[in-house]
Amino acid sequence: MDRKQAQSLIGKMVMIDENQEGRFFGTLIEVIAPPRKTWRGKIEIKAVAELPIFKEEGSIIELESLKYTENEIIECNGSKLSIVDEEIECSYKESLTRATMQRWNELDKEQNKMKRQQHALTSFVSIHGLDLTLQDDYHAARVDIRENEQEQEHVVTYTFKKQRNQYILIDGQNEVLELEGCPFEFEWTHNGKSFIGFYEEAGTFISKDGERYSPKIGAAFSIDKKQFDPYFILRNELEPAALESFEKSLQSHGLTHENIVDCHNALLGQLLNAEGNNTFQGVNFLTFRGKQGVVMVQHHFNRTLHDHSNDEIYDRFEFTTEQGKRAIVTYTNEFSR
Structure with missing residues (x-):
C-alpha cells in the first residue's frame, strides 16, 4: 500500500x-x-x-x-x-477467541500430520527389516508402561517439619509447603490406620471423621497431584448448584470434564495473593476440545467473602463454539445483592 x-x-x-x-x-x-x-x-x-x-x-x-x-x-x-x-x-475479545480457535485447529492439523508421518516411518522400518523396537506393538507396550508408572506416581510425599516456629511440609525435591492457611487435602497413617483430612492449626491435622492428629517431626504425608490442577481447584471452588449448571452446559456441547485442554484460573491467583482482600472478581478462561471441535468458556466470577455472614457469589459461564455459536449460564446465590 x-x-x-x-x-x-x-x-x-x-x-x-x-x-x-x-x-x-x-x-x-x-x-x-x-x-x-x-x-x-x-x-x-x-x-x-x-x-x-x-x-x-x-x-x-x-x-x-x-x-x-x-x-x-x-x-x-x-x-x-x-x-x-x-x-x-466482532469485538476485540471475540476476535481474540476466534484467533485462539484458529491456532488450536492449526495445532490439531500438525498433530494429525505427525501421527501419519510416524505411521509411514513405522511401515518403512518394517519393509526394510530395520530395528523392530520401532514397531507399533513395541511402542504401544512402552506407552502402557509409562502410563502405569504415571498412575503410580499420582501423589506427592512430604515430611512434616518445624522451621522458625512454623510448621511446614517438605517434599523429595526440598520444596516447602507452608501449612498455615493451606487448603489442600492430606493423607496420613497413624496407628496402622489411614486418614484423609486437613491442616487445622498449631501443628495439628483433623480428619474428615473429626479425629485430630498432632504428628511428630518427620511424619509422612501425601497429597494427590490432581489438587494442584487449576481446573480441579476451580471445580471445587464452585457452589454445587453452579457446578451442576456448568456440567449440564458442557453436556449440551458434547463435553465432559475430561475434554478440558487448558484452564487459566485467575480466581486462584487472586485468592493466593489476597492479603486481606475479601472481594474477588475477574474472568477464568477454559478451553475444551471435543468431537464438535473447540469450545472456549469465559467464566466471569464475583466473590465477596464475609467473616460473620454468608458469602456473596456470582458466576457467569459464556460458551463460544468455533462455529461462532454462544450460550450463557448464570448462577447467583441467595445472599448476593
Missing part, C-alpha cells in the same frame, strides 16, 4: 502485520507523510487477526504477549499496513 492509497482509506479498517508478534485490525486515523521520508499510519486497534508465535526458553513454551490492546492508538510504518477486504464486526 502506498501513501496515496492510504489517504483514501482514512476512517476505514486496515491490517497491521507485526510478523512474529501477530496481526491486528484497526481503523486508520491519519497518514503521516513527510517529504522524502517513509510514510507512517496512525491506527486505533480494534481486533486481533492472528496470534503471535510461540517462544521457547529451554523446556518452557509460551505465547508472546499481545503487542496491542483494544482501542490503543499506535503509529507504524506503512509497509506493515494492508487493505482489509472483509468487514470486521
Whole structure:
C-alpha cells in the first residue's frame, strides 16, 4: 500500500502485520507523510487477526504477549499496513477467541500430520527389516508402561517439619509447603490406620471423621497431584448448584470434564495473593476440545467473602463454539445483592 492509497482509506479498517508478534485490525486515523521520508499510519486497534508465535526458553513454551490492546492508538510504518477486504464486526475479545480457535485447529492439523508421518516411518522400518523396537506393538507396550508408572506416581510425599516456629511440609525435591492457611487435602497413617483430612492449626491435622492428629517431626504425608490442577481447584471452588449448571452446559456441547485442554484460573491467583482482600472478581478462561471441535468458556466470577455472614457469589459461564455459536449460564446465590 502506498501513501496515496492510504489517504483514501482514512476512517476505514486496515491490517497491521507485526510478523512474529501477530496481526491486528484497526481503523486508520491519519497518514503521516513527510517529504522524502517513509510514510507512517496512525491506527486505533480494534481486533486481533492472528496470534503471535510461540517462544521457547529451554523446556518452557509460551505465547508472546499481545503487542496491542483494544482501542490503543499506535503509529507504524506503512509497509506493515494492508487493505482489509472483509468487514470486521466482532469485538476485540471475540476476535481474540476466534484467533485462539484458529491456532488450536492449526495445532490439531500438525498433530494429525505427525501421527501419519510416524505411521509411514513405522511401515518403512518394517519393509526394510530395520530395528523392530520401532514397531507399533513395541511402542504401544512402552506407552502402557509409562502410563502405569504415571498412575503410580499420582501423589506427592512430604515430611512434616518445624522451621522458625512454623510448621511446614517438605517434599523429595526440598520444596516447602507452608501449612498455615493451606487448603489442600492430606493423607496420613497413624496407628496402622489411614486418614484423609486437613491442616487445622498449631501443628495439628483433623480428619474428615473429626479425629485430630498432632504428628511428630518427620511424619509422612501425601497429597494427590490432581489438587494442584487449576481446573480441579476451580471445580471445587464452585457452589454445587453452579457446578451442576456448568456440567449440564458442557453436556449440551458434547463435553465432559475430561475434554478440558487448558484452564487459566485467575480466581486462584487472586485468592493466593489476597492479603486481606475479601472481594474477588475477574474472568477464568477454559478451553475444551471435543468431537464438535473447540469450545472456549469465559467464566466471569464475583466473590465477596464475609467473616460473620454468608458469602456473596456470582458466576457467569459464556460458551463460544468455533462455529461462532454462544450460550450463557448464570448462577447467583441467595445472599448476593
